[in-house]
Amino acid sequence: MGKADFLSPKAISNRIKAKGLQKLRWYCQMCQKQCRDENGFKCHCMSESHQRQLLLASENPTKFMDYFSDEFRSDFLELLRRRFGTKRVHNNIVYNEYISHREHIHMNSTQWETLTDFTKWLGREGFCKVDETPKGWYIQYIDRDPETIRRQEEQARKKKQELDDEERSARMIEEQVRKGREGKDTDEAPVYTELKRESEEEKVAFNLGACSSVAGPSKSSSVLGASALKAASSSSSTSVKRKDSSSDSRGGEKKKKSALEEIIEMEKKKQQQQQPVKTDYWLQPNIIVKVITKRLGEKYHKKKAVIMEVRDKYTAVVKMIDSGDKLKLDQNHLETVIPAPGKRVLILNGPYRDVEALLDGIDEKNFSAALTLDSGPQKGKRVDIAYEDFSKLA
Numbered sequence: 001m002g003k004a005d006f007l008s009p010k011a012i013s014n015r016i017k018a019k020g021l022q023k024l025r026w027y028c029q030m031c032q033k034q035c036r037d038e039n040g041f042k043c044h045c046m047s048e049s050h051q052r053q054l055l056l057a058s059e060n061p062t063k064f065m066d067y068f069s070d071e072f073r074s075d076f077l078e079l080l081r082r083r084f085g086t087k088r089v090h091n092n093i094v095y096n097e098y099i100s101h102r103e104h105i106h107m108n109s110t111q112w113e114t115l116t117d118f119t120k121w122l123g124r125e126g127f128c129k130v131d132e133t134p135k136g137w138y139i140q141y142i143d144r145d146p147e148t149i150r151r152q153e154e155q156a157r158k159k160k161q162e163l164d165d166e167e168r169s170a171r172m173i174e175e176q177v178r179k180g181r182e183g184k185d186t187d188e189a190p191v192y193t194e195l196k197r198e199s200e201e202e203k204v205a206f207n208l209g210a211c212s213s214v215a216g217p218s219k220s221s222s223v224l225g226a227s228a229l230k231a232a233s234s235s236s237s238t239s240v241k242r243k244d245s246s247s248d249s250r251g252g253e254k255k256k257k258s259a260l261e262e263i264i265e266m267e268k269k270k271q272q273q274q275q276p277v278k279t280d281y282w283l284q285p286n287i288i289v290k291v292i293t294k295r296l297g298e299k300y301h302k303k304k305a306v307i308m309e310v311r312d313k314y315t316a317v318v319k320m321i322d323s324g325d326k327l328k329l330d331q332n333h334l335e336t337v338i339p340a341p342g343k344r345v346l347i348l349n350g351p352y353r354d355v356e357a358l359l360d361g362i363d364e365k366n367f368s369a370a371l372t373l374d375s376g377p378q379k380g381k382r383v384d385i386a387y388e389d390f391s392k393l394a
Contacts, residue, residue, distance in 0.1 A: 029068065029109035030057055065111055072105040076118075077127060080141045088129075088140040091119045281313040282348040283331050288392040289318065293333035300327070304337060306394045336391035338362065338369065345371065349389040352376070356393065357383075 005011060026035040028044060030053040035041035044050055057064050079098050080089075095115050098104060112118040119137045123130035129140040285307050291300045305318035308326070316334065319326050339345065339359060347355045357371035360382070371390065373381045 027106055029106050030054065030064070032103075065109070068105050069110040069112070072107065072110045073127075075105060077122075077141070080128070080139070081143065084141065086141050086143055088138050090135070091115060091130075091137045091139050094139070278349050281331065282336075282389070283307060283310045283313065283316045283334075284346060284348055284354070284391075285310055286394045287346050287348070288321075288337045288339075288394050289316075289334040290337050291318075291320075291327075291329065291333060292335050293329070295333075296327070299323075300325075305334075336388055338387060338390075339392040344374065344393045345390045346393050347371070347385060347390045350385065352378075352383060352385070357385075357390070 026038065026041040027033070028035070028041075028050065031044070031050055033044055035044055076094070076098055080094050083097065084094065092115065107113075107115070107118070110118075112121065116137060119128075119130055119139060122128040122139060126142065128142060131138050287307055288304055289307060290302065290304050292302070294301050300320065303320060303322055305320045305327070307316045308319050309317040311317065311328075314331050315328060316331065317326060317328050318334070336348070341359050341361055343359050345357055345359050347353060347357060352373065355373055355378075356375045357373050360370040360372055362369045363384070366384075368384050368386050369390070371383055371385050373379050373383065
């Protein structure tokens with residue numbers, strides 16, 4: 001049967017098939033010939049050209065295998081470096097992309113029988129980081145390019161310099177704060193006193209007896225000086241008497257207060273007691289709290305605990321309810337727990353601090369709850385307390 005015409009559908013179909021990828025089992029690496037079926041591969045193996053190539057390979061088989069292995073390794077790593085960089089990727093994804101090129105080096109002509117063996121070899125030789133998972137082997141390219149290493153070192157140097165600058169500025173601030181505290185301790189604060197007038201009847205007296213004319217003392221000046229001295233002495237004596245009398249009267253007032261002043265003082269004390277006293281610390285023993293910090297890991301995050309002991313007002317020793325582990329945490333790493341209505345709670349802040357109460361209801365709009373006091377002099381009183389000012393009792 002004659003050969004099909006160049007523009008015939010059969011010839012065009014053959015050329016299209018020859019362009020695309022064929023089965024790897026029908027490819028001869030020595031001759032770099034791709035066959036389309038088993039019969040064609042059999043005929044190629046029996047051809048004279050293939051036999052000559054086999055004779056050349058039989059003279060030095062190690063040389064050809066090392067050549068093909070080096071080519072396969074370099075092309076595979078080049079594709080991994082350019083396509084995926086230093087990302088962690090499945091080895092089969094890289095291999096499928098590598099064999100999509102028609103003229104690639106086939107693995108059956110290299111020293112590695114399977115892709116798994118080649119992946120393990122890459123890990124042993126230090127070309128990639130490899131790890132085995134239930135989904136298969138994953139590889140991550142290790143970039144040892146001098147330019148890349150220099151760039152990484154430059155980035156690390158900049159990061160370290162930024163950290164050094166931050167530490168230096170923090171050290172300077174601490175030093176200034178320390179000097180300011182030392183100066184505040186050493187310097188004596190000035191004492192300011194209030195300007196008081198002992199009596200409204202007091203008058204300011206000036207001693208003019210020392211005044212005299214420059215030319216010489218005369219009789220009129222001496223008379224004026226004597227009269228001024230007498231007036232000054234009389235005014236000083238009266239002022240001393242008035243001062244003594246005023247001091248005596250004030251001493252009597254201090255010793256004994258009027259009924260009106262006592263009532264005013266009592267009213268002031270009551271107002272001060274009724275004013276809400278809030279502090280920045282709220283920890284109390286025997287209450288249930290929730291751990292909100294993520295630094296301890298997911299094991300303790302959003303888990304409940306009981307406060308066993310409070311240290312220095314801001315630190316608590318807690319016992320985890322689930323695991324029983326004991327931890328030492330700051331109050332910033334804890335939050336209060338709101339129980340269901342009808343449960344007992346402890347008020348932690350405000351005018352009703354350290355008072356036990358019953359939870360009646362929750363007001364979500366105002367972030368508060370209605371509590372009925374269960375202890376103290378105001379037992380039975382209904383109050384509204386914010387979420388952060390009470391917690392569930394253990």
